[in-house]
Amino acid sequence: MHGAEVHIIHETGDAVVDDGHRTRSVLEGDGMVSASPSAGLAILTADCASIALGSEEGVFAAVHAGWRGLLGGVIEVATAAMRDLGATVVHGALGPTIHAECYEFSEDDLASVAARYGDGIRSVTSGGRPALDVPAAVAAAFDGANVCPVPGIDACTSCSDRYFSHRGRRDDGRQALVVWSIAESPRP
Numbered sequence: 195m196h197g198a199e200v201h202i203i204h205e206t207g208d209a210v211v212d213d214g215h216r217t218r219s220v221l222e223g224d225g226m227v228s229a230s231p232s233a234g235l236a237i238l239t240a241d242c243a244s245i246a247l248g249s250e251e252g253v254f255a256a257v258h259a260g261w262r263g264l265l266g267g268v269i270e271v272a273t274a275a276m277r278d279l280g281a282t283v284v285h286g287a288l289g290p291t292i293h294a295e296c297y298e299f300s301e302d303d304l305a306s307v308a309a310r311y312g313d314g315i316r317s318v319t320s321g322g323r324p325a326l327d328v329p330a331a332v333a334a335a336f337d338g339a340n341v342c343p344v345p346g347i348d349a350c351t352s353c354s355d356r357y358f359s360h361r362g363r364r365d366d367g368r369q370a371l372v373v374w375s376i377a378e379s380p381r382p
């Protein structure tokens with residue numbers, strides 16, 4: 195999916211949301227939130243932003259944010275769901291995603307994103323074409339949702355051969371962002 199659908203994972207177990215290019219996902223959607231100490235959440239991405247969110251209360255989330263998901267408020271939706279489950283201060287980290295130098299964007303679509311997140315999301319590609327700055331959009335969404343940013347992975351999926359890139363190299367592979375709670379699991 196490339197929207198803002200967020201699932202709450204209540205049960206013990208693991209769940210995977212992928213980026214819509216594959217069919218073996220457990221769930222279709224763009225984000226998962228859990229407060230279960232025995233759950234693990236994984237997001238598969240190629241260029242879209244993968245985001246880990248967590249709180250001291252043991253509420254956590256894994257979010258896949260393409261530009262449409264960002265526009266749809268997927269970070270805000272996930273954060274609100276975390277607060278519903280008892281999270282107070284929410285911290286967020288951004289994983290590898292495509293960066294502006296590799297992400298040419300149409301003026302119309304840039305205007306849509308800028309209307310929500312400000313002109314800081316406007317950038318240029320290495321070839322001087324209009325570009326979307328995904329990390330800047332995520333930072334603006336964090337700011338709007340009162341998420342405290344923590345250092346993530348500052349790498350462009352398209353430039354770096356350490357990561358899969360759909361847009362840059364038509365890679366079929368995806369990287370996984372896995373999020374779990376370090377709260378102690380209940381003993382049987």
Ligand SMILES: [Zn+2]
Pocket residue numbers: 292293295296350351352353354
């Ligand atoms: Zn790049």
